[in-house]
Each structure stands twice: as structure tokens, then as C-alpha cells.
Amino acid sequence: MGRQKQERNGGFLVHWEAIIPHLFTPIPRGADVPLHQTLERWWQGGHPPWWGGLLLPASHLYGWIAHQRNRRYDRHPPSPLEGVVVSIGNITVGGSGKTPVTIDLTRHLQKRGLKVVVVSRGYGGSGRGEICLEDLSPTEQATVGGDEPTLIHRSTGAPVVVGAQRAAACRLALRRYRPDLIVLDDALQHRAVHRDLNVVVVGRSGWGNGHYLPAGPLREPVVDALARCDWVVHFGPLPPDCTGLPATAAATTAGPWCDGNLTPCPPPPSGTTVTLYSAIAQPERVVATLAQQGIGVAARITQRDHAHPGPRQWRAIDQRPTPLWVTTAKDAVRLPPERQADPALKVVTLELIWDPSPLIDQIAHRVASRSF
Incomplete structure (x- = not known):
């Protein structure tokens, strides 16, 4: 062949x-x-x-x-x-x-x-x-x-x-x-x-x-x-x-x-309520992982895996019901530099144990x- x-x-x-x-x-x-x-x-x-x-x-x-x-x-x-x-x-x-x-x-x-x-x-x-x-x-x-x-x-x-x-x-x-x-x-x-x-x-x-x-x-x-x-x-x-x-x-x-085992690192403080933005295969796992750390998810903004955020997603993020918003490290690399620098954004990296x-x-x- x-x-x-x-x-x-x-x-x-x-x-x-x-x-x-x-x-x-x-x-x-x-x-x-x-x-x-x-x-x-x-x-x-x-x-x-x-x-x-x-x-x-x-x-x-x-x-x-x-x-x-x-x-x-x-x-x-x-x-x-x-x-x-x-x-x-x-x-x-x-x-x-x-x-x-x-x-x-x-x-x-x-x-x-x-x-x-x-x-x-x-x-x-x-x-x-x-x-x-x-x-x-x-x-x-x-x-x-x-x-x-x-x-x-x-x-x-x-x-x-x-x-x-x-x-x-x-x-x-x-x-x-x-x-x-x-x-x-x-x-x-x-x-x-x-x-x-x-x-x-x-x-x-x-x-x-x-x-x-x-x-x-x-x-x-x-x-x-x-x-x-x-x-x-x-x-x-x-x-x-x-x-x-x-x-x-x-x-x-x-x-x-x-x-x-995968754990979030570093997680937001326990008791915090956040808005989750994710474009990964199974965002429910991120929600469950955050819940194990005592972090509540008040709103979810999701897209299909690998998608880049568009106007609809940015509008939802800007109008989120919580001061902080969270995304994964994989999602973060798709964000424009000014969004990555947002002090209200917390990037959660999954640490492999x-x-x-x-x-x-x-x-x-x-x-x-x-x-x-």
C-alpha cells in the first residue's frame, strides 16, 4: 500500500x-x-x-x-x-x-x-x-x-x-x-x-x-x-x-x-457562585467538579466542542448574574487577549493526579x- x-x-x-x-x-x-x-x-x-x-x-x-x-x-x-x-x-x-x-x-x-x-x-x-x-x-x-x-x-x-x-x-x-x-x-x-x-x-x-x-x-x-x-x-x-x-x-x-483523578486548580473560593462559559464536550463534568469544591454555577453559557465565542456568547457573559465567570484552560486559549485579562475571569485548570x-x-x- x-x-x-x-x-x-x-x-x-x-x-x-x-x-x-x-x-x-x-x-x-x-x-x-x-x-x-x-x-x-x-x-x-x-x-x-x-x-x-x-x-x-x-x-x-x-x-x-x-x-x-x-x-x-x-x-x-x-x-x-x-x-x-x-x-x-x-x-x-x-x-x-x-x-x-x-x-x-x-x-x-x-x-x-x-x-x-x-x-x-x-x-x-x-x-x-x-x-x-x-x-x-x-x-x-x-x-x-x-x-x-x-x-x-x-x-x-x-x-x-x-x-x-x-x-x-x-x-x-x-x-x-x-x-x-x-x-x-x-x-x-x-x-x-x-x-x-x-x-x-x-x-x-x-x-x-x-x-x-x-x-x-x-x-x-x-x-x-x-x-x-x-x-x-x-x-x-x-x-x-x-x-x-x-x-x-x-x-x-x-x-x-x-x-x-482530575481536580480543578486553582478553584475559586469555596462558597462562590459563578457563571460558567464552556465550549467542551461535556460541560456537566465541569459543573460537577466545581460543586465538589463548594462552588455553585448560577448560569451556564455553552457551545459545541472547540467553538469560538461569538456576539451572542459575549452578550450573555457581559449580562451574567454573577460577578465572577469561570472557564476551562482549553476554553481560555480561544478567548481574545482583552477577555483573557478580565479580572472577573477565573480559569480553572484540571490537574492530573x-x-x-x-x-x-x-x-x-x-x-x-x-x-x-
């Missing part, structure tokens, strides 16, 4: 899964609940909408195509790159804690003295081709390169290269930066790139409702994904056995399991082995 053809085919399902949430634009439904939020709540195990059954045939087809694609890559894997590649991804769409894991893992690797470059698709950015974020101005980074790559770059100081064709972006990263290793962000399903280790992040909602896109959040069969992963980082209890797998097979099919030492040791050993 030719390299360019393999990259195009490898990205098909990845591009499609990014498009699906945007097919359900924010149309008011019921108590002004956007249709895309109704869909996402069903994905996470909520009550199915009356029209949900219409999506099941497409969902079954998606799962079958994903499995056949995995079989093809199992038979014809891509060639290894010059450097060590560690992939961090998830089995479901959005909201698993993947970005905090990428950031914290990169920091730990840097503390070991390793030169790390992060390669990401740059979803949500307007850029085309392969782009190095450090070539963009601070105001262009989130708009052109995407919010998550920008957050990773600013949180770690590591070079970040974005591009829809991840293999081409990896080759650019190797030529320009000569890193010890590449951390491949959100690339579990992007199999056109060889990786030395696969790290899978599983969020608190596990596999959601157990359906494939578009009727559920699953990007591929869970058995397929866990069969090729080396480490699983999970938050909260292990996922329920909704696919005939996790409780028993996961322990033998997948690599070691690593517990983690875990012990990645065994994983870091394994990665460092791979790098050392490749150096000889």
Missing part, C-alpha cells in the same frame, strides 16, 4: 467522526437544549431521544467498517519512523481527559531530560497542511492550530506540529526538531503512523451507551482498541461490561491499568534502546 494512499484511507473514519457532532447544530429543543447536546447526553448513557433508533443502522455500519479497517492495518502495518512514537488516544469521542494526560506525560518526560515534540491533528483550527505552532503569533495559535494543541504547547513549552496527515506532520517534526520522541496526540484510530507504545485514556463514562457513531461515542470496537494498547489510564471506576469485554478480558488483552512512573520508565527505556 502506498504511503499517501495509506494516510488518506487511515484518516477517513477520523475525519468522519469529527464531522458527525457538527451535523447536529445548536437548534433549540424543549427547554432550549441544543440538539447536539441531546445527542451527546444519549451517548453518555442518558435517555435516548425518540429519533435515536434511526441512527442505529448507520452505527452498526460504522462499527463494521472500523473493524474491517483495523484488520487491514493488522495485516499491513505502517513502517516505523526514525524516532520513538508514543500515541495517546481514546476509544470514545470527546471528554475522556486525554489532553491533561498528554500535558502531564510530556512534562514528566521533559523532567527526564528527553526532548519531546507533540504532533496533533489540530482539530478546530483553520490551518492547512503541516504547521509548527511556534511559527504562529499567540493570537493565531488557537485559531489556526486548534485549541488543544495550543493548550499543550503553552502548558509544556514543547514544540507542537499540527496536521491532518499525521505521518507527514511526524516527518516534519523529526526533520526540524530532531526529538528524542514524538507524543502523538489523539491518534489511537489514526493507524497510518507506526507507534512504539499506545496509551488509551478512558473517562468516567467509560464506553458511554455502548453504540458506535453516530448513535453512540464509540470510535471502534473496544476489543480491537484494547488488543493493541500498552497502557490504559482510566478515571473513576472501570467501564461497565457493555461490549462483552472489560471486567475480565481487559486485564489480559490490554496493558497495565493506571488510575488517575496519578503515578506515571512505570509508564515513563518504559518510554525512557524505548528511547535509550533506539539510541544504540
